[in-house]
Amino acid sequence: MHTLTKADDGASSSRESSSLEDTSNADCVDNAHEPISNISSENMYIDSGIKYSKYDEPMFDEVEELLGASSAPRPCTLVWQDVTVHIKLKHGKLKRLVNNVSGIAKPGTLVALMGPSGAGKTTLMTALAHRNPVGTIVDGDIVMNGLPIGDFMHRESGYMHQDELFVENLTVMEHLSIMARLRMDRRTSPLARKRKVNQLMRQLSLYGARHTRIGGLDGQKTLSGGERKRLAFATELLIDPGLLFCDEPTTGLDSSSAQKLMTLLRASAVQGKTVICTIHQPSSELMALFDNLVLLAEGRIAFAGSASAALNFFESLGYQCPITYNPTDYFIKVLALTPGSEGASRQAIKSVCDRFAVSDAAKELDMEIQLEFHLMDHEDEETKRSKFNISYKPPLLHTKIIWLVYRYLLIVVRDPRVLLIRILQKLAIAFMAGLCFMGKANLTQAGIQDIQGAVFIIIAENTFIPMYSVLNMLPDEFPMLHRELKAGLYSTPIYYVSRMIALFPGLVIDPTLFTLVVYWIAGLRGTLYAFGLTVFVAILVLNVAIACGTFFSCAFGSMPLAIAYLVPFDYTLMITSGLFIKLSTMPKYISWLRYISWLMYSNEAMSILQWDGVQNITCPEMSDDVAIPCVRTGEEVLTVYDFGPNQFWTDIAALVALYLIFHLLAILALRYRTRRK
Ligand SMILES: Nc1ncnc2c1ncn2[C@@H]1O[C@H](COP(=O)(O)OP(=O)(O)OP(=O)(O)O)[C@@H](O)[C@H]1O
Numbered sequence: 001m002h003t004l005t006k007a008d009d010g011a012s013s014s015r016e017s018s019s020l021e022d023t024s025n026a027d028c029v030d031n032a033h034e035p036i037s038n039i040s041s042e043n044m045y046i047d048s049g050i051k052y053s054k055y056d057e058p059m060f061d062e063v064e065e066l067l068g069a070s071s072a073p074r075p076c077t078l079v080w081q082d083v084t085v086h087i088k089l090k091h092g093k094l095k096r097l098v099n100n101v102s103g104i105a106k107p108g109t110l111v112a113l114m115g116p117s118g119a120g121k122t123t124l125m126t127a128l129a130h131r132n133p134v135g136t137i138v139d140g141d142i143v144m145n146g147l148p149i150g151d152f153m154h155r156e157s158g159y160m161h162q163d164e165l166f167v168e169n170l171t172v173m174e175h176l177s178i179m180a181r182l183r184m185d186r187r188t189s190p191l192a193r194k195r196k197v198n199q200l201m202r203q204l205s206l207y208g209a210r211h212t213r214i215g216g217l218d219g220q221k222t223l224s225g226g227e228r229k230r231l232a233f234a235t236e237l238l239i240d241p242g243l244l245f246c247d248e249p250t251t252g253l254d255s256s257s258a259q260k261l262m263t264l265l266r267a268s269a270v271q272g273k274t275v276i277c278t279i280h281q282p283s284s285e286l287m288a289l290f291d292n293l294v295l296l297a298e299g300r301i302a303f304a305g306s307a308s309a310a311l312n313f314f315e316s317l318g319y320q321c322p323i324t325y326n327p328t329d330y331f332i333k334v335l336a337l338t339p340g341s342e343g344a345s346r347q348a349i350k351s352v353c354d355r356f357a358v359s360d361a362a363k364e365l366d367m368e369i370q371l372e373f374h375l376m377d378h379e380d381e382e383t384k385r386s387k388f389n390i391s392y393k394p395p396l397l398h399t400k401i402i403w404l405v406y407r408y409l410l411i412v413v414r415d416p417r418v419l420l421i422r423i424l425q426k427l428a429i430a431f432m433a434g435l436c437f438m439g440k441a442n443l444t445q446a447g448i449q450d451i452q453g454a455v456f457i458i459i460a461e462n463t464f465i466p467m468y469s470v471l472n473m474l475p476d477e478f479p480m481l482h483r484e485l486k487a488g489l490y491s492t493p494i495y496y497v498s499r500m501i502a503l504f505p506g507l508v509i510d511p512t513l514f515t516l517v518v519y520w521i522a523g524l525r526g527t528l529y530a531f532g533l534t535v536f537v538a539i540l541v542l543n544v545a546i547a548c549g550t551f552f553s554c555a556f557g558s559m560p561l562a563i564a565y566l567v568p569f570d571y572t573l574m575i576t577s578g579l580f581i582k583l584s585t586m587p588k589y590i591s592w593l594r595y596i597s598w599l600m601y602s603n604e605a606m607s608i609l610q611w612d613g614v615q616n617i618t619c620p621e622m623s624d625d626v627a628i629p630c631v632r633t634g635e636e637v638l639t640v641y642d643f644g645p646n647q648f649w650t651d652i653a654a655l656v657a658l659y660l661i662f663h664l665l666a667i668l669a670l671r672y673r674t675r676r677k
Helices: 011-018 025-033 062-066 121-128 173-182 190-203 225-237 255-271 307-316 328-334 343-358 360-377 381-386 397-414 416-437 446-459 464-469 473-486 492-522 527-556 561-575 588-595 598-611 633-641 648-676
Strands: 042-048 050-053 078-088 094-106 110-114 136-146 156-162 242-249 274-278 294-298 300-305
Touching: 011 328, 025 527, 042 492, 050 136, 062 633, 078 121, 078 360, 078 464, 094 294, 094 300, 094 360, 110 121, 110 255, 110 328, 121 136, 121 242, 121 274, 136 446, 156 397, 156 446, 173 190, 173 225, 173 274, 173 397, 190 225, 190 274, 190 381, 225 360, 255 274, 255 446, 294 307, 294 328, 294 343, 300 307, 300 328, 300 360, 307 648, 328 343, 343 360, 381 598, 397 416, 397 492, 446 598, 446 633, 464 527, 473 492, 473 527, 473 588, 473 648, 492 527, 492 648, 527 561, 527 598, 527 648
Parallel strands: 110 274, 110 294, 156 242, 242 274
Antiparallel strands: 042 050, 078 094, 078 136, 294 300
């Protein structure tokens, strides 16, 4: 049953033992690139369904088909020594997640990071990949090709997450094309970019699904789990990283899809990449694809070395893997906490880790690490630099904005029903409202209230529903935003600006349509000047409302919290709009609120457009003995509402200022939120 050990025949062990002498990265890569056709059949053997050359290198006839005959990736050697990871808890205490862990991953190797749930695999891998969550403290040395890891890891390494996140409405080709624009060197020609995308789609069997949406609208074909994983893999391969981290890539896949994906990872290693992979209890066939195994338990190393050596090590401790057991399952069983007897389990795990720390395998590993450090120390700067993609030029700021805007516009275009329903709904409300005011907007005493009412309807419709509808937009995108920020694809302000630009067409069309219908049905002032500027103010109102809603969603992070704070705020806005209370009579301690009320500014501006210069408001017939108060001019109407007739452009300036302030506050809140993660 112990079929996981391709080293059982001795071929692998000879490589293991020679690995200390064979420290040249180039050798690893060269071996990996020996043309398959040059190896005769007597120089190969088959184990676990995988062909191996006499050099014990898996012979993927399909390597070139799988991953193409691209140029050899930059060799990446990652060494980590005495790495300890703590996380800061809320009350300031530190919790240790990874404890004094060392290891090495060389070019052309596929390393499995295994252990029971909660062992610290993901924590260690994010530390090695320099993609730690905020609040993580990493101690120890992590060195890639002689340099302590840093932000350069974004361009030198790829990171496949356990749960892949995509903009679901995009097709495979759109996703990869946009990612190519965001990730690849800006000097890459459009043809080369296109070729790369096509090549990856073919190699990863995604070409047939290139026009399939990743996730979907009802009834539409979408990608399978395996295809999604392969797409995530393709996304990482766009920059052809020398180092690849994969967090549980087989989770959620059936055995055939898992085998397919792992074969791809193996092929990447054969090409010369360094691949580090966390994996949960792989089958023997899958385990056979790995060169090295690192077993973690309770944040410590329980074993590091080849799979066959792991069997020997556990046997030496008295843990004899039953013949019917998959060895990896057995290792995990030994290292997992047993419910009900956690104390005894912890003691047993500690004993395994302690024994490994003084084992020959640990000493060998330590020697290998020391040797690697020694070699790195003696490399000159030029050699070190040649191992990095220092000439990489990230896409320019405007390129990122254009492609992000394109991505978010596609979301709208992909589902035009949402847009159509929104427009129809808007028009229906506009007709309803317009019909209520039809024939009422006259220059009479009663008409004053009707005109002011119609103006307020235009303002309210462009404020409340849009402000609330935007509350879940950014929080829904936070997980993906965090991930793409960590991958160094763009910055928070670039994301925010792009997101808002993509919204903008809707923010112009919506208020224009609504105002157009209400204005003409209600029969508001029939000059082009008044109509045009009313539409302009309505557009401004909607944009300020969206900016305000976005700020609340960024500041409070979730829709329920944002609503809790927004409701009292919107009441304040409404009360101070000038329609419900005479602004000059408001108590001093509260009257300042009118200055942040865009409802007040817009109400004043639209009222001015309706009443400026009006001189002929009719009064009811008066009997000789009763003097009925009567408003005869537009200026008097404005005075009734405490609006200044000359305030129009001041109101516009205030609306623009509020628009900018809310967006600025939203960006600051979003930055704070994304930095905390
Ligand atoms: N932010 C955090 N605050 C507190 N504890 C944390 C935090 N992040 C991780 N942990 C704890 O650290 C331990 C290791 O977590 P990690 O995700 O690295 O485990 P894992 O081995 O990848 O587990 P799994 O296989 O289930 O994904 C777990 O016990 C987890 O609860």
